[in-house]
Amino acid sequence: MAPSKGNGVKISKACKAMNRFGVSAGTVKASLKRLLKVYQNNWAYIEDDDYKVLLDDIFEPKKMEMVRHEFKLIDESEEDEDEEEEETRPFKRKSLLSGETTCSIYAASLGNVCENREELLDLDYNNTDKKARKIEDENDNDNDNDENENEDVSPSPCSSEIHIASSSNGNVKLAFSIRMPPPGFSIPNLDVVMKHVEDVYREKSQGFETGFSLAQFLKDLCQCFLEQGNVLDHVGNKIPSFDSCKEPEKQVGSANDPIKSPRFVVSSDFDHCFNGNLTKQQIVGVDELSSSKDQSTADVCSKHYWVADITRGLEKQEISVVNEVDDEKLPTFTYIHTNENYNTANVKFVLARISDDNSCPNCFGDCLSSEVPCACAVETGGEFAYTTKGSIDENFLKKSIDITLKPTKTDYFYCESCPLERIKDKKKNQSQSGSCKGHLVRKFIKECWYKCGCDFNCRNRVVQRGIQAKLQVFMTPEGKGWGLRTLENLPKGTFVCEYVGEIVTNSELFERNELNKNEQHTYPVLLDADWSSEGFLKDEEALCLDATSFGNVARFINHRCVDANMVEIPVEVESPDHHYYHHAFFTTRDVKAMEELTWDYGIDFDDDSHPVKAFVCKCGSKSCKAVKRKKRDAVGDRSNCKDKAVAVDTKAKKLLVVLRRNS
Numbered sequence: 001m002a003p004s005k006g007n008g009v010k011i012s013k014a015c016k017a018m019n020r021f022g023v024s025a026g027t028v029k030a031s032l033k034r035l036l037k038v039y040q041n042n043w044a045y046i047e048d049d050d051y052k053v054l055l056d057d058i059f060e061p062k063k064m065e066m067v068r069h070e071f072k073l074i075d076e077s078e079e080d081e082d083e084e085e086e087e088t089r090p091f092k093r094k095s096l097l098s099g100e101t102t103c104s105i106y107a108a109s110l111g112n113v114c115e116n117r118e119e120l121l122d123l124d125y126n127n128t129d130k131k132a133r134k135i136e137d138e139n140d141n142d143n144d145n146d147e148n149e150n151e152d153v154s155p156s157p158c159s160s161e162i163h164i165a166s167s168s169n170g171n172v173k174l175a176f177s178i179r180m181p182p183p184g185f186s187i188p189n190l191d192v193v194m195k196h197v198e199d200v201y202r203e204k205s206q207g208f209e210t211g212f213s214l215a216q217f218l219k220d221l222c223q224c225f226l227e228q229g230n231v232l233d234h235v236g237n238k239i240p241s242f243d244s245c246k247e248p249e250k251q252v253g254s255a256n257d258p259i260k261s262p263r264f265v266v267s268s269d270f271d272h273c274f275n276g277n278l279t280k281q282q283i284v285g286v287d288e289l290s291s292s293k294d295q296s297t298a299d300v301c302s303k304h305y306w307v308a309d310i311t312r313g314l315e316k317q318e319i320s321v322v323n324e325v326d327d328e329k330l331p332t333f334t335y336i337h338t339n340e341n342y343n344t345a346n347v348k349f350v351l352a353r354i355s356d357d358n359s360c361p362n363c364f365g366d367c368l369s370s371e372v373p374c375a376c377a378v379e380t381g382g383e384f385a386y387t388t389k390g391s392i393d394e395n396f397l398k399k400s401i402d403i404t405l406k407p408t409k410t411d412y413f414y415c416e417s418c419p420l421e422r423i424k425d426k427k428k429n430q431s432q433s434g435s436c437k438g439h440l441v442r443k444f445i446k447e448c449w450y451k452c453g454c455d456f457n458c459r460n461r462v463v464q465r466g467i468q469a470k471l472q473v474f475m476t477p478e479g480k481g482w483g484l485r486t487l488e489n490l491p492k493g494t495f496v497c498e499y500v501g502e503i504v505t506n507s508e509l510f511e512r513n514e515l516n517k518n519e520q521h522t523y524p525v526l527l528d529a530d531w532s533s534e535g536f537l538k539d540e541e542a543l544c545l546d547a548t549s550f551g552n553v554a555r556f557i558n559h560r561c562v563d564a565n566m567v568e569i570p571v572e573v574e575s576p577d578h579h580y581y582h583h584a585f586f587t588t589r590d591v592k593a594m595e596e597l598t599w600d601y602g603i604d605f606d607d608d609s610h611p612v613k614a615f616v617c618k619c620g621s622k623s624c625k626a627v628k629r630k631k632r633d634a635v636g637d638r639s640n641c642k643d644k645a646v647a648v649d650t651k652a653k654k655l656l657v658v659l660r661r662n663s
């Protein structure tokens, strides 16, 4: 029995009520059609208890099937029809509490996952006919002609919500609703979803996590639910884009990397991808905004490309990506927030190896505020490197900058048998030459860690707390590729981020570089700040961080000659032997919001003998070494070159591959 015209108002109200749960008008009408038949056009049954019957029919079709059988109003042909409709339903909901008899949804919505995206889309409504549609949606559709209008209940931007419902028999139901799911979305396996969320939280809580928000946890669970729903049906098919609900142009990069635990990937096609236990690549959200036709709309609408959070929740701060310059898309890499041990790199944190001299087991509260500095301050001569405000002590910072920019002879260490030279020699199949070109011996910061008895809130824990600054990855207009900038003012000495990547041995890095000679980008950093501590390093002890395939935002930090606004400082957290440490960036001066964050790679642009040609520097610094070199070349004056080379040569000569990017 088709709903009559006179039912328009009732249908409209039902559609509106169901729209709260993301159910389309079409689905509601199909369901109403069935129910009106079952209840012989008696709306009271359907409207009762806040449309409970309707909700059940939509979300728990099996139960309703039983009801229909009870009413003995179903014939074979109608059952077929129902099944067909069930399949074409845009989304389905899993019954979490089967056997439940009554349930009144009071909808304690825990909020949208895609809040930012919604705000953006709201802006878009301003100057398009969508605005009119949206207002219509918001209006109480009480008019009789609503039936047609309801056909068009404007789909909200895709998002997911969690609803909690209670039943009169005391059951509580947690339900996921997905508004405007991506095409082909299907219900994922709840166990898989749970496992992914747990893995992410396990990783987040390594050692020192303090706050845990259940609401956030449920939101993340909801998000993961949505993501998992995409992967199962979409590998090899179309890419769903749950934020924009548009179909991106093409499939994203490969998922061949052996990955130990679930990881969020940002692919070259801008899409966030999720690699998990499923071995297949999972594609989740894209915040790609099309150019607005009306240029008067808010700026944000005209961005070419926008990713809300490159970290996909792995960092405490969301880090967005924006390209307002061209069409270039992010390179494919897997975002990780702590270093990962690759293959043979010999980094094992054995607590037994951390003696009391390397920790403060008897401390209470915050070490920085105690009168006598704890054992962790030994590394910095009995003074903490951090101030109580959380930035680096001025003197310590100055020394660190000086070592980087104006190293004296005593700041260098020359290995008896240099691991880097060993690699080169092995390659050449020659005997060891031992011609070490020198490594900078840097000042270490030692933070309190696990074995320390102090408070988890102890302020001598900075780097290990992760990124606190509001950062953004953006496309640089000068042609340096992607860069990193701050969205807020950062005082001098602020910790920005750590250089995170795979921990590899020098020999492994060498092999990788051999294999990837033609790669456009390479992202290695040598952990050589204290090779002086041992005369001879075994191959597995000479370590590097390679952020090419697995890394964090630091892989986007560009080089600036001499007056960079960040300096790298080695920070000892877990491992007292200094072979492995955290390569942390701190601001060298006050940095204004929207300034690009840079560090001096220490590249010797004069080193023509280096196996890899250095990039053409576009740092814009008055002291740009590449520009100076050009000038010197122009006047044919290379007399000063050698001195300068010694002065600026820190890592570059030692790096097997210079950080480079074809320009």
Ligand SMILES: C[S@@+](CC[C@H](N)C(=O)[O-])C[C@H]1O[C@@H](n2cnc3c(N)ncnc32)[C@H](O)[C@@H]1O
Pocket (backbone or CB within 6 Å): 479, 480, 481, 482, 483, 521, 522, 523, 555, 556, 557, 558, 559, 560, 615, 616, 617, 618, 619, 658, 659, 660, 661, 662, 663
């Ligand atoms: C670690 S990556 C930095 C992120 C990089 N811009 C990107 O798009 O991925 C290093 C590469 O960035 C580019 N780059 C960094 N600093 C630069 C500079 N001052 N001038 C020109 N290119 C630069 C070079 O191509 C370099 O190989």
